Amino acid sequence: MNALAAEFSKLKRSLSWAVVVLLPIVxxxxxxxxxxxxxxxxxxxxxxxxMRSIVFYGLFPLSVGIAILASLVWRAEHRGSNWNxxxxxxxxxxxxxxxxxxxxxxxxxxxxxxxxxTTVALGMIGFGLPGFLPPEYLAISxxxxxxxxxxxxxxxxxxxxxxxxxxxxxxxxxxxxxxxxLLVVGLDAAIFISPYxxxxxxxxxxxxxxxxxxxxxxxxxxxxxxxxxxLSTLLAAANTVVLERADART
Amino acid sequence: xxxxVVNEFARMRHLHVVLLVAVLFAVVTGIGLYAAVFNPxxxxxxxxxxNTLLMGMGxxxxxxxxxxxxxxxxxxxxxxxxGGGWLMSATSGVTPGGLCRAKLLALxxxxxxxxxxxxxxxxxxxxxxxIDAPWPAGRWLGLTACLLVVSLALLxxxxxxxxxxxxxxxxxGLGLLGAVVALISTAVPTWIAHLTPWGYYALSAxxxxxxxxxxxxxxxxxxxxxxxxxxxxxxxxxxxxxDRQEV
Numbered sequence: 001m002n003a004l005a006a007e008f009s010k011l012k013r014s015l016s017w018a019v020v021v022l023l024p025i026v027x028x029x030x031x032x033x034x035x036x037x038x039x040x041x042x043x044x045x046x047x048x049x050x051m052r053s054i055v056f057y058g059l060f061p062l063s064v065g066i067a068i069l070a071s072l073v074w075r076a077e078h079r080g081s082n083w084n085x086x087x088x089x090x091x092x093x094x095x096x097x098x099x100x101x102x103x104x105x106x107x108x109x110x111x112x113x114x115x116x117x118t119t120v121a122l123g124m125i126g127f128g129l130p131g132f133l134p135p136e137y138l139a140i141s142x143x144x145x146x147x148x149x150x151x152x153x154x155x156x157x158x159x160x161x162x163x164x165x166x167x168x169x170x171x172x173x174x175x176x177x178x179x180x181x182l183l184v185v186g187l188d189a190a191i192f193i194s195p196y197x198x199x200x201x202x203x204x205x206x207x208x209x210x211x212x213x214x215x216x217x218x219x220x221x222x223x224x225x226x227x228x229x230x231l232s233t234l235l236a237a238a239n240t241v242v243l244e245r246a247d248a249r250t
Numbered sequence: 251x252x253x254x255v256v257n258e259f260a261r262m263r264h265l266h267v268v269l270l271v272a273v274l275f276a277v278v279t280g281i282g283l284y285a286a287v288f289n290p291x292x293x294x295x296x297x298x299x300x301n302t303l304l305m306g307m308g309x310x311x312x313x314x315x316x317x318x319x320x321x322x323x324x325x326x327x328x329x330x331x332x333g334g335g336w337l338m339s340a341t342s343g344v345t346p347g348g349l350c351r352a353k354l355l356a357l358x359x360x361x362x363x364x365x366x367x368x369x370x371x372x373x374x375x376x377x378x379x380x381i382d383a384p385w386p387a388g389r390w391l392g393l394t395a396c397l398l399v400v401s402l403a404l405l406x407x408x409x410x411x412x413x414x415x416x417x418x419x420x421x422x423g424l425g426l427l428g429a430v431v432a433l434i435s436t437a438v439p440t441w442i443a444h445l446t447p448w449g450y451y452a453l454s455a456x457x458x459x460x461x462x463x464x465x466x467x468x469x470x471x472x473x474x475x476x477x478x479x480x481x482x483x484x485x486x487x488x489x490x491x492x493d494r495q496e497v
Binding site: 015018019022026027030033034037038061064065068071072163164165166167169170173174177181 | 265266270273277280281284314317318320321322324325328332417418419420421422423426427429430433434437438
């Protein structure tokens with residue numbers, strides 16, 4: 001628990017809020033601005049609004065955003081002699097890995113909350129849609145938050161290994177792009193191999209875009225949850241083994 | 251100067267910058283060809299096929315280049331922050347500004363190579379498919395040159411930013427934002443596209459939909475030329491101010 005508290009205090013004054021707040025607002029607004037420019041209305045009300053705002057966001061910007069947060073969280077450890085302090089400290093490797101991934105996941109969860117709030121605000125105020133966002137999208141948001149966890153674990157690992165801030169972000173961009181392509185060609189099983197695919201798949205749920213049929217079935221939800229748990233556990237375990245064997249650097 | 255540039259290439263080896271530029275080539279080609287070949291207007295008996303390829307090339311750069319150029323620039327410049335390289339170079343007579351110019355030149359050569367390869371790959375696909383209409387050489391070379399100029403301007407922006415702001419979050423974040431701006435710029439009135447450097451990818455377009463019909467047109471050469479002049483002036487100004495700062 002101390003490790004987690006330490007991670008949160010390291011985030012202070014780290015500019016992570018800029019990513020967490022700006023990224024979802026800008027991306028959700030972009031989806032809607034494109035809609036307005038194209039002159040297409042929201043034929044299906046809230047459903048069209050969700051599709052336009054969240055699906056593009058889930059294709060690659062969300063994964064890249066998580067990658068940036070992961071780089072930010074690990075940045076402190078790569079500076080000065082902090083890496084050696086980490087190696088010499090008494091905190092078990094597993095605790096470090098879990099604390100890092102947890103902090104990134106919490107930030108990703110806040111991002112999703114802000115994305116939903118922006119969507120609702122734009123829908124009610126900007127487009128004057130009647131009612132409220134259909135409740136299934138709130139449930140899907142929970143699934144998106146869960147699907148952010150394996151991406152957070154993987155990016156945390158990449159940012160631990162690479163001292164550069166930018167390189168893990170490039171990996172996320174490439175991985176998310178390739179995963180999106182796999183989903184487009186209908187390779188749904190990609191979600192069990194690529195965390196980016198699982199996250200993209202969760203954002204497409206119920207929208208009938210890319211890999212989605214438009215029906216939210218228990219089977220699809222179960223598959224996404226299973227993929228997330230499997231990938232998170234495997235990646236965290238592998239990451240712990242690697243960190244356990246890492247040594248001080250001079 | 252040439253010795254410093256050679257030095258930059260040596261520095262790139264362990265930073266995998268060449269690999270990142272290869273990724274840029276692969277992603278731009280992948281997105282672009284996907285967009286072109288799956289376009290319903292891609293049909294090898296009509297001239298519109300060349301137009302879909304020209305459009306695809308533009309959209310590949312629009313989506314992938316802003317972020318990846320930021321990554322490439324950040325990677326090469328951040329090495330100086332991490333290893334105290336500014337001071338070390340300054341003691342051997344290379345000012346921080348000079349170092350930035352050398353980095354832009356070295357990265358620019360790589361990006362230029364990647365851009366030419368992308369252009370050649372798209373032309374090769376068109377010729378291999380056997381499009382009946384003649385290859386639109388003028389517009390093709392024009393688009394390639396315009397895309398390259400915009401990419402170099404963005405590269406200059408990111409080199410300066412990565413050198414100036416030590417926290418690389420700022421540059422990478424701007425690159426991601428740039429991808430969004432570049433995408434929006436393809437759909438907004440052209441005066442808005444003029445306002446940001448990323449918008450100039452949209453102004454480079456050599457083909458597009460006019461009233462629902464796919465048509466070819468010339469890129470906005472004059473505006474892209476203006477961008478290159480402004481970018482060169484600002485880059486020179488900033489790197490000169492780096493030269494006078496204490497490291």
